[in-house]
Amino acid sequence: MRRLHLKLFYLRTRFKREPQGVTAKKLGVRPATMSHLEQGRSLPTLPMLESLCRHYDVTPTYLLDDTRPIEPEVRDRWSERDAQISRGDWLEVPDGAAIKAADGTLLCPVMGGARFYSSSDQAQRMLCQSSDEAAALEKQIEASSEERDRTLEEMLRAELLAQRKPRAKSKVRAADNGILKKAPGNDADGASRMAAEA
Numbered sequence: 001m002r003r004l005h006l007k008l009f010y011l012r013t014r015f016k017r018e019p020q021g022v023t024a025k026k027l028g029v030r031p032a033t034m035s036h037l038e039q040g041r042s043l044p045t046l047p048m049l050e051s052l053c054r055h056y057d058v059t060p061t062y063l064l065d066d067t068r069p070i071e072p073e074v075r076d077r078w079s080e081r082d083a084q085i086s087r088g089d090w091l092e093v094p095d096g097a098a099i100k101a102a103d104g105t106l107l108c109p110v111m112g113g114a115r116f117y118s119s120s121d122q123a124q125r126m127l128c129q130s131s132d133e134a135a136a137l138e139k140q141i142e143a144s145s146e147e148r149d150r151t152l153e154e155m156l157r158a159e160l161l162a163q164r165k166p167r168a169k170s171k172v173r174a175a176d177n178g179i180l181k182k183a184p185g186n187d188a189d190g191a192s193r194m195a196a197e198a
Contacts, residue, residue, distance in 0.1 A: 004068045005040035011056040053078050090122040
């Protein structure tokens, strides 16, 4: 993360073109905090990192990966983070979008809003007869993904809750409480014994 401060400085001065105080106010931090981040004297916390990503419309990968260029590319946009395709995904493009290069390779532009499918969903997409069926499939895929995610979250919360140890008083405190209760003068028996001895 040796270039993080340079990227933050670049984004504020060249990309957003706003004074340090304005950025700090928008992010809800002191100007000194922004100054320390841009000069490389401190690193952002995780919530601060997320705020920076949202404010500058960049991904955490762009900010934290020193091999990425300082000027963000299209793939580095926070707003496009859900539209990233990866190996194994199938991209939906209109007919005739692919262009054949001189070496025989097909080049195809990735257009904004283009649908893409995982390898398991691709088989279902092949069976769709119309664009309405494809849109319905996309909604179904999204709903089942959200349901899987919710189920997994509930399961993990339950597991974490089961792992928690019950809170109990420490043995030292329990012992101290017992000593204080049995000390002479703290109970009626102790008071009567002290009176008899006197």
